[in-house]
Amino acid sequence: MSDSAAGVRLARCAKTFADGTRALAPLDLEIRAGETLVFLGPSGCGKTTLLRIIAGLAQPDAGGRVFFGHDDVTARPIERRNVGMVFQSYALFPNMTVGENVAYGLKVRRIGAVERRRQASRLLDMMHLTGLGERRVDQLSGGQRQRVALARALAVEPRVLLLDEPLTALDAKLRENLRIDIDRLLRSLGITVVYVTHDQGEAMALGDRIAVMSQGRVEQIGTPQEIYYRPASAFVADFIGTMNRLRGECGDGWLRLPAGALRLPAHAAASDHVMFRPQDARLVAPDVGTLTGRVASAFFLGNMTRVVVELDGDQAIVVDTVERRAFEHGDPVGVDVDADALLIL
């Protein structure tokens, strides 16, 4: 299937709705063949619009172009783009059995009934749905339905697989299982995938690269590690994971706070704020910490404890620790922050 995978290139793709709303600012983007790119952002950020433009369900504003490999597919409707699409609501055809659903794309392509059945059962096996081909769609669980939808999308050997919040309608446990299956599947197929979600966990786990979107723009595009450890903007920093932000006064390369002082990195020695992840700070004894404060609350999460520290002078930070001790409200603590983990945006 990997031979047919094509990269996707968007050139100056913008989208303005009929009522004048700008859903998407002009965008140039390249998705490499065989890559999984995740569009991640809050609702209304334009990620679904972007997916629909790639699919051919929406047209970019005049001047925008969509390429699959070297083909300019801008003018082609979705039915001639050879994409596979998976929807949040599954969108399985209720009038067909599971097997007929999976084989629908092959039927449209006038492939014989015997071959269709063979292909459908192969795909159902691949999706761990062996023997369910004769079932009605409404006899399946949500997780099974989405597997059928995936099998149906893959049956036509699409050049690009498009997934629109495929796990959102499922409950947490199923979501986790299906996510692991999708991950394994996508890696083994080597297919080009565009995946839209608002869930950063999904994005981190599945994406080769993540494009974080906000208000019709791509804020940052990069590997999950890049996005997480080197966010390009305050929006990305805040949207992905938990981020601490401290404001203070800058002087001589130090950020001075009522609770202590932090050395600023050389390239941003004049900043009035710093950010850092909860796992980049450590709780220490009150008398040796760079910063001092008191425990405001603590949440034991099993693999770690998340402690909210009220710093002297009314700023709060979150610190993750694997220490096996019980934190009490009001305990005085010191906090050290890894100097090279400080972010300034």
Added chain:
Amino acid sequence: MKAAPRFVAQLAFTVLVCAFLIVPVVLSVLAGLSENFFVGVRSGLTLRWVGQVWSLYSQSIFLSLGIALACVAATLVLGVPVAYVLARRPGRVTRLFEELLVLPVAVPGLATALALILFYGEWRGFRASWLFILVGHVLFTLPFMVRSVLAVMAAIDLATLEEAAASLGAGFASRFFGVVVPNARHGILAGALMVLTLSVGEFNITWMLHTPLTKTIPVGLADAYASLRLEVGSAYTIVFFVMIIPLLVAMQWLARERSPAMARRDER
């Protein structure tokens, strides 16, 4: 067992209302089977009047059936695409169109018929043919078909289903006949039965539009009541019931068939 008196009262009321509606119908049926209505059932039961109705009006019966079937065909061809457009493009214009569509139901049938006669009366051949009545019936029954199909189409996520089909390579015709129509089949079937029933029973418009050669069953019924023995008119009612009741039962059965599927859908 405190609720017992109330239950008895409710039951009695229900029975009373049913009797109020059903007794006249039963009497009419009996009248159609009695030798002499004024003497009553004691005069003996006979199928003579039913036979007489058949010999006098069999042509009306076949005409009515023909018109009803043609009406179903026409409302299917017109109504399913209209419902599809209304479901897929909800907006002010389509909303207005939906309201306009119901006008022939709201306006008295006589007025609709008069308008048709004023407008098409000049075309003699058309005016005198059964097609003229068919036009009236289609006008009257189309909204019922559209509403019935639209209700089902609105309950499924048609837009996404179509997008899914399109993503798999299906062009418009494949999508419409392979996905849209099969998934709206309950609404289409219910609409068709409704149209069939309404067309067979339609009187107001038909009475204005008919000619002596294009009498439908209800017009014939009025005719029989007006000009023949009461027993013949009543026997006519029996013939009418025999035709219409299976349709009504089919509609009820269909509605019951549909509800479990609906319930399952709601569960999701």
